[in-house]
Every structure is written in structure tokens, then in C-alpha cells.
Amino acid sequence: MTIELALRDVRVAYGAVEVLHGVSLAVPTGSLTALLGPNGAGKTTLLSAVAGLLPLRSGQIVWCGNDVAGVPPDDLARTGMLLIPERRGIFATLSVRDNLEVFAGRGADLAPAFDTFPILERRMTQLAGSLSGGEQQMLAMSRALLGRPRLLLLDEISLGLAPRVTRLLFDVVAGLAECGVTVVMVEQYLSDALRLADLVYVLSRGELAFAGEPAELAGRDLPGYVLTG
């Protein structure tokens, strides 16, 4: 097993307030790793630090064997890291087609997005901001389908969506992982993400509260969660 991404004793602060207190974790190449935790645990902060959007107070982030702390986000994106942020990262005032062309390049083949999400083809000329929440998330996820990243970081793609839409998106994520994309999927709730994940980390108040396989979570008492099933 090779390790795609490793965090070593990572500390991140906003000004004087430290919110990640020495987090260490490893993401195997080609795995689907779930990063779970209640509101405010530091999940978005962690993904932002990995994507180069926030500086580290201390520690290391090693991607494909290289320490990437301090590497600009654009350089990470160019070499195959893709973050789909919590608020979706689409351009609300552009049409669906223009969004897809921003992601893939003008004149690019958009079929991989339309084959997976036919609704987007029917909405092609509509402004992205006027799509439903689920359609907006499909549009955001199209970025991964068109760009085929090496490392895909997903921040709560299920937020506010109907279970049916969440299932569709999660199936797309699982398909990408099956094709060899390494995925780190942040979710607040335990249930659906666990079905897909090879490995689970639970973050609580800026520290790891659990690391292991999904089955090992059963019966654990985790801070901020009531576990069922």
C-alpha cells in the first residue's frame, strides 16, 4: 500500500486561535477516505490547509512523497489536486455550459459530465445560480469528472441535499475511486459516507478522535455524535 497523502502533526491557526492541534493521518493511494466530525471540528480547515489555502503553524503535509506545505494552491491544482469546497465553487452568474468550459477548457468534450448528470445538459444555458442545490452540486462534481484529478478533496457534498441526490453523488464519488482517484470525503454525518469508505478518520475539536476501518466504528462513543446501527 502506498500513501498518497500524509499529515504529520499539523497545526493550523486563525490568527492567535489554533483550531487544528497536531493532526496526523495517512490516506492510501486509490482509497476513499472519509473525514468526519461535528460542526466546527476543523474539517474544512484541514482540507483548506491540504489544498494550500491556509498556512501551517507547524507540521508537514506530504503529497506523493513531497512536503507541499507552502506550495501555492494553483501549483497543487495543476499537478492533480482538486478541492470541491463546501459552498460548491461554481460561478453563479455564468451559465452551466460556461462553468463546464471554465473547468475543462473551451471546446472540451463535456460528455463525461452530461453522461453522468443528464439534467445538466438540459440546463446548459441556465445560470448556475438558478439551479437547485442538487444540480449545483452535480455541476461542481462535474469538475472532477472532466478533470480526472489524482487527489480529490470533497467538502460536505451532501450538505442540504435530498437523500436521493446524495446517493447519486456518492455513487459518482465511488466510481471515481474505483477508477483510481484518491478521494478524501468530508462529511458531517456518519451514515452514508461510511458505506463507501475504506478508511475513516473522525475529527473532534481539532484533534483526531478515531482512525480505522468503518466497521470498527460500531459501538464507539465518539464526541459530538450519537451512533446508531
Ligand SMILES: Nc1ncnc2c1ncn2[C@@H]1O[C@H](COP(=O)(O)OP(=O)(O)OP(=O)(O)O)[C@@H](O)[C@H]1O
Ligand atoms: N476564517 C476563520 N477565522 C477564524 N476562525 C475560523 C475561521 N474559519 C473557521 N474558524 C473556526 O475554526 C474552527 C473549525 O472550523 P471549520 O470550518 O474547519 O470546521 P468544520 O469541521 O468544517 O465545521 P462544519 O461542519 O460546520 O463545516 C471553528 O471553531 C471555526 O469557528
Ligand SMILES: [Mg+2]
Ligand atoms: Mg466545514
